[in-house]
Amino acid sequence: MLISSLHQQFQVSFSYPVHFTEGLFEADNLLLRQTLAPEPGGPPRRLFFALDSEVAAAHPHLTQQIADYCAAHADALQLSGPVLLVPGGEQCKNQPALVQQVLAATNDYHLDRHAYLAAIGGGAVLDMVGYAASVAHRGIRHVRIPTTVLSQNDSGIGVKNSVNAFGKKNYLGNFAPPFAVLNDYNFLLTLEDRDWRSGMAEAVKVSLLKDTAFFRFMQDNAAALAARAMPPMQHLVYRCAELHLQHIAGGDAFEQGSSRPLDFGHWSAHKLEQLSHYHLRHGEAVAIGIALDSVYAHMLGLLPAADLAAIIGLLQALGFDLYAPEMAAHLTEPSHPDSLLHGLQEFREHLGGQLTIMLLTGIGQGLEVHTIDEALMADAVQRLQQYSLVPAA
Ligand SMILES: NC(=O)c1ccc[n+]([C@@H]2O[C@H](COP(=O)([O-])OP(=O)(O)OC[C@H]3O[C@@H](n4cnc5c(N)ncnc54)[C@H](O)[C@@H]3O)[C@@H](O)[C@H]2O)c1
Ligand SMILES: [Zn+2]
Incomplete structure (x- = not known):
């Protein structure tokens, strides 16, 4: 016998920009700074990067460029820790230890819900880091910087994060829209043909x-x-x-x-x-x-x-x-x-x-x-x- 019921209903609205650019980390490119948009006079935004190892190999100066960019915009952006390299490709979705590694970084560098965890890489790295970002503190602001055609035109711009488990694709995951997506076409220049x-x-x-x-x-x-x-x-x-x-x-x-x-x-x-x-x-x-x-x-x-x-x-x-x-x-x-x-x-x-x-x-x-x-x-x-x-x- 039903004694009583309550009914709960609410809506949550999501919005996020998908920007297209070239040379995202050139000091005079204001896109990253403006996207994170600190309030005038407010403290700089705290930002942490996870980087696809293959992107790092193809762009050997990228880590330094990121540091230089944040230094040039120190009033707006503050790096919370050193760039974390994540093995690129599907292997990163098959290894639970790598999710743990990203989560450990969120803990070690005290990333809270108002900090930004940015992932730079192909769709696999974005899926995995996005998953970690979405579960740490139930969701750290996640900025995607996709570096493959597939991630720039499909996987990196949507709302899904995932890793593989039990031999199945995307078995673990969730729907968690990003804070922003920044597509830098220059990354496509270093892709393998495939x-x-x-x-x-x-x-x-x-x-x-x-x-x-x-x-x-x-x-x-x-x-x-x-x-x-x-x-x-x-x-x-x-x-x-x-x-x-x-x-x-x-x-x-x-x-x-x-x-x-x-x-x-x-x-x-x-x-x-x-x-x-x-x-x-x-x-x-x-x-x-x-x-x-x-x-x-x-x-x-x-x-x-x-x-x-x-x-x-x-x-x-x-x-x-x-x-x-x-x-x-x-x-x-x-x-x-x-x-x-x-x-x-x-x-x-x-x-x-x-x-x-x-x-x-x-x-x-x-x-x-x-x-x-x-x-x-x-x-x-x-x-x-x-x-x-x-x-x-
Ligand atoms: N979340 C979603 O909605 C969604 C949708 C479609 C696909 N996906 C997932 O996306 C993944 C595939 O993504 P992908 O096609 O980008 O492959 P990928 O992430 O495996 O990248 C392919 C290779 O290119 C390397 N790489 C990345 N950027 C590079 C660059 N700029 N220069 C040189 N090398 C670079 C990577 O390290 C990797 O070795 C799959 O795991 C798929 O399941 C997710
Ligand atoms: Zn697909």
């Missing part, structure tokens, strides 16, 4: 769901993008980030429903990353995932042949491989943990609720489905292998 390329998969993904003109832009500029031309890449990063931000603001920012449109191509991508022991980059796996679900949609009769050809052609022109040998293992045994198709079940479990997979009916047009014909998907994998043997003209 990291320059990999983030473009997310741009193709979001264009296929939301913006046909953006898809055409990438088609028109595919050769230049593959050859590392900066002007089209800057547009790609900006537009992709803009579309992601609009999507997050427009609906289910903290993913409480079953629908996850921006995870188009991702059920297989997450599984492939794991099956490849993370030798495949996230974006490389997403490119394969987009291609696979497009082939499947075509075989189902949803996606016209010309659209499928355009999608495969663009991904190939950008330089993506559209097949990985791990896809063949246990292909027709969806219950085998090493089968690609096991990824469908893992995807549903990660989201909770009903299996919901985004497919395409055309370029710029998505359609959610709740069942996947596993035999047909296995055929699609084999069809994709054929495509990968025939490079785009």
Whole structure:
């Protein structure tokens, strides 16, 4: 028998800027200073940096530049401790000791909720440091400074933080919007070719769901993008980030429903990353995932042949491989943990609720489905292998 009830309801509004710049730590670039914006006459903002080790290696003067920048702006910014190097790449999300190391730094350097924990690095380092920032004191202000295409146009601008656990991607994590995101295009200059390329998969993904003109832009500029031309890449990063931000603001920012449109191509991508022991980059796996679900949609009769050809052609022109040998293992045994198709079940479990997979009916047009014909998907994998043997003209 119910005796009594109380009802609680409130809303919390979030907002954060995503700024684009070049030369963030040059003394005359006021962006960082202005973003942290101390009140006039107030004490300087306390700031601590965690830095991706590969970024540090590619930018050997960066640590000194950060120190010089803070010294030049000592009235506004105060370093709370020495820059903490974090091993770059997916390995940092697989090692609980590294989360502990960042947390220990927050404790050692007395970072409170009004201090700023800035992370500079690829999506993996940002996910891991963001996770630590969000749990220390239940949330230290977190500034993201993404340094890869993928983190500048997708992973670093959103609201999610995570690390891997139990052999599963992003098993531990939370939704915690950053204080600010500062995208410095100059970092992209030192990326390896595969990291320059990999983030473009997310741009193709979001264009296929939301913006046909953006898809055409990438088609028109595919050769230049593959050859590392900066002007089209800057547009790609900006537009992709803009579309992601609009999507997050427009609906289910903290993913409480079953629908996850921006995870188009991702059920297989997450599984492939794991099956490849993370030798495949996230974006490389997403490119394969987009291609696979497009082939499947075509075989189902949803996606016209010309659209499928355009999608495969663009991904190939950008330089993506559209097949990985791990896809063949246990292909027709969806219950085998090493089968690609096991990824469908893992995807549903990660989201909770009903299996919901985004497919395409055309370029710029998505359609959610709740069942996947596993035999047909296995055929699609084999069809994709054929495509990968025939490079785009
Ligand atoms: N939080 C989210 O919403 C979200 C969304 C998508 C992806 N992700 C995650 O993002 C991660 C992938 O991020 P990524 O593609 O940036 O890969 P990454 O972080 O693994 O970086 C790739 C490599 O480039 C190095 N690197 C980074 N910046 C560099 C630079 N400027 N110059 C030279 N080397 C540099 C890194 O150390 C690493 O070795 C995955 O863990 C994925 O799960 C998160
Ligand atoms: Zn992704």
